[in-house]
Amino acid sequence: MSFDQSAAADLTLTLSDAGVRIVHEIPGRLRARIAVLGLASLDTNHLAAQFRTIPGVRTVRINADAISVAITHDGTVATRARILSRLSGLRREQLRFRHPDEAAEPSFLPTAGRIALIAGYRLLPRSLVRAIVLAAISPRVLRGLRSLLTEGVTVELLDALAVSLGALRGQFRTAVTTDLMMGLGEYLEETTIRHSSSLLLDLLVPNPETAWIESEGGAVEVPFARVRQGDLVVVNAGEMVPVDGIVRGGSALVNQASITGESVPVSREPGDSIIAGSLIESGNVRIEARKVGDETTTAQIAQLIRESLEQRSDTERLAEKHADRQVYMTLGLGAAALLATRDLRRLSSVFLVDYACPIKLSAPVAVRATMSETVARGILIKGGPSIEKLAEADTFVFDKTGTLTRGTLSVTEVQSLAPEDWPQLRLLALAGSLEEHSQHPIARAVVDAANLQGWRHLPHGDVIFDVGYGLRASVEGNDVLIGSRHFLEGVEGVDFDGHSATVERMVAEGKMLLYIAVAGKPVGLIGLRDELRPDAHETVRRLRGAGVRSMVMLSGDRSVRAEAFGRELGFDEIHAELRPEDKLRILRDLQAAGRKVAFIGDGANDAPALAAADVGISMSQGADIARAAADVTLMDDRIGAVADAREACDQAMRIISSNNAAALGINSALFVAASAGLLAPVVAAMMHNGSTVALLVSAIYRSGLNPPAVHRT
Incomplete structure (x- = not known):
């Protein structure tokens, strides 16, 4: 433009x-x-x-x-x-204002003041310089003393000793320069850590200030807090959806990227669900509010992210303990250098090099960066402990329906047993004409398949339902039966034995069969399957590539159908015909055998297994109780997100491990150089803090992180 x-x-x-x-x-x-x-x-x-x-x-x-x-x-x-x-x-x-106990943003002003002091060092009287330097370094010295009295020997004590040694030797410019290097390093470290946390906080979508509510006199703008369940909320192009609800009027192209991570806009028509935080790209909609305020998807995600920032993994806690122990090693090395050389300058240099900072800070930065990267891809991981557990899991257990499959039936085969009188299309039209009177999932699947084929409705008499078995009606003067084999053979006496080979083949392929008879004779079979997710095979392959040793499938289906699914996907163990309580028993058996188990489910009856597993993963369409019990929630409705989460957690643990190794190597070299008198205190401080910041920045970008544009729009 x-x-x-x-x-x-x-x-x-x-x-x-x-x-x-x-x-x-x-x-x-x-x-x-x-x-x-x-x-x-x-x-x-x-x-x-x-x-x-x-x-x-x-x-x-x-x-x-x-x-x-x-x-x-x-x-x-x-x-x-x-x-x-x-x-x-x-x-x-x-505006929001921080509480008194909240940490303020790091300020560069103290660092700028020290730079100005060093620049004008020779222009000021020496007595004035001494007073200013002592005032400048006193906060660090006092912090070190306070730390010694309240926490024992810490990094703060080393920093206080390092600047104090310079001042005691009368080298005030060296003392303030050393303090400057440490302050600059702390500023960069704090900024980097806040950046890793803000990558998560940036994903929070604030509630809008107001919303437009439909009333008798037209749309009225009201404060967001006054929106109530059942209100009709009007949202136009360019505006954010303020509630979770159902579209009751209008149509729109909706960008849900800030919630699900899916960058492709989706259309929303009357009857479709819509979630808070979505952006209306074009069109306009009237939404019946179902969840408002703190109950909306956006609010729940925000709460989860805030809570996850407070959770620390065992790796983070161990890193902090290990870092604190390194302080004693630094003091010991410094004492050894002083005894050997009697050189306070070397002692000051040694004190400015420590293992604690990079080891202590690398783990939380890697964890937060990973959490942000996964949120950007529609995966909510509840804190560092969940990252660690998911990376360690060696057995992944999937509840079949709703995870490996979409949980909705579809017709995969129409087999005519009397092709001359009932070819496939006419057979499907017959089934669709009768099943359209039922709301059963099987009936809906048959009608959907008939609609796709452009079927022609067949006139028929009243449809009579035998609940749990099938239906009957009169078509062209003949009695038509559609239902289970038990209904047609056991109750109505229709003989399908002559078609056993076809029946066995379809069952072996994992299909659920609908039997059809006309005038007492078998005329057709319709095979249905719970639709396998298109990325299911690839997900299993990726998980095995990530080091998962065992893949287990749980299903309430008959053994034949479950075995067919499991074999197709290459699962190691397949458990079928399960009751809800059986899932929990199987998980506990695996754990008793020494397995570290990740469980993936979506139903309300999966909540106990999700909570009992070492790490529970809930699908995006899962029940509220299942999502609450899970350690990981998938906001994007794809099973491939499970592999995404595992790979991201593996990468986080690799980053922590490699950064710790690099920190040990770099700082060991700096220790040797400082002890040998090869590093002045200022140079030691600069190299130590520079390497620490470099490792933290590396942790962020190795996590795959540049916050996606979809979350900044």
Whole structure:
């Protein structure tokens, strides 16, 4: 698009009344100063998340120190107008402020002050320099003393000793430079850790401020908190869906990427479900609200993400304990260097190199980065412990229906036993004409298949149902029976023995059979199967490639059908004709045998197994109780997400392991160099902190992370 500089200037004057000033703009990017960013304790992450909900926005970066925000977008006039409207309309009640006990954003100002002190070091009187340096390093020294008194020997004590040694030797410039290097390293480390957490928090979709509710006089805008279950909510193009509900009017193309990770928009028509947080790309809909407020999908995901940030895995806890033990080793090496050389400079250099920081920080950064990467792909992992357990699982147990299959029947074969009188299409039309009067899943599958074939309805008499067996009706003066073999043979006396080979073949292929007879004679068989998910085979292959030793399938189906499914997918164990309580028993037997079990299910009766497994995985369409009991919830309705989750967790554990090895190697080399007097304190601090930050950044990007654009739009 062409960029109108004069229009931008006019709009800058208008925005100034709202405390907003555009300081720089190019097509697709603008930077503005906003007065409210100067408010104390402002939660800038929450504000940035609000800006990201603007359709067309790609990235948002807030610099509270400079009270400015930089926004990149798709470059369209409409998006730019929406951004400027949101900036100028920003109200205090939309802002969130941190509680006193919440950690503030890391500030670069102390580091900038130390840089200025070093730059003007020779211009100031020595007495003044000494006073300023002592004031500058005193927070670190006091923090070290406080740590010694309350927590024992920690990294903070090493840092305090390192800067204190420089000051005691009268080398104040070295002391403040060393403090600068450590402060800069801490700033970068804290920023990196917050970035790994914000990758998750950025995925939270804030609730809209208002919603449009249909009333007798037309649509009325009300505060979001006043939306109630049963309200008809009107949502237009470019707006976010505020509730979970059912479309009752209109049609729209809906982007659900921020919730399910699926980047392809889906159409929504009357009768379809729709979830909060979805974006209406085109069209408009009227939605009957079923879940509002904290009950919506978006709110539940937000709560899960917040809780997951607080959960720490055994790997993280062990890393922290191991890191704390390394402090004693550093003190020992420093003491040895001092005894051998009597050189306080070397001692200061040794104290500036420690194993604790990279080991302690690498694990949580890798965990948060992995959680963010999986959320972006429609997979919610409930914290570090679940990542660790999923990576360790050696046995994956699948409940067949709703996981390996879609849980809906479809006709896979129509077999005519009297082709001259009843060819396949006419046979299917006959079944569809009678089954359309039933709401049974088998009946719906038959009618759907007939519709696909463009069937012609056959006139018939009243349809009589024998519940659990089948149906009967009169067609063209003949009695027609459709149902189970027991109904047709055992109750009605129709003989199918002459077609045993066909029946056995279809059953062996895992098909459920519908038997059809006309005038007391067998005329056809319809084979139905619970539709296998298209990515089921690939999922099994990927899981085996990820080191899963055993694949187990559980099913309530008859053994013949279950065995056919299991053999087709290559499962090691197949358990059929199970009752709900049998699933839990089988899981416990596997665990008693030393297996580490991941269970994948979706039904309410799967909740006990999901909770008892080492790690439970719930499908996207699963019952609420199943999703609550699971350690991992798939928001995208595809079984391949199970393999995605396992591979991501494996990668997280590899990152933690390799980073720990790299930290040990790098810092061991730095220890040797510092002990040998080859590293000045400033250089030691710079190399140690630089390598730590490099490892943390590596953990983020090796996790596959660059937050996807779909979550920033």
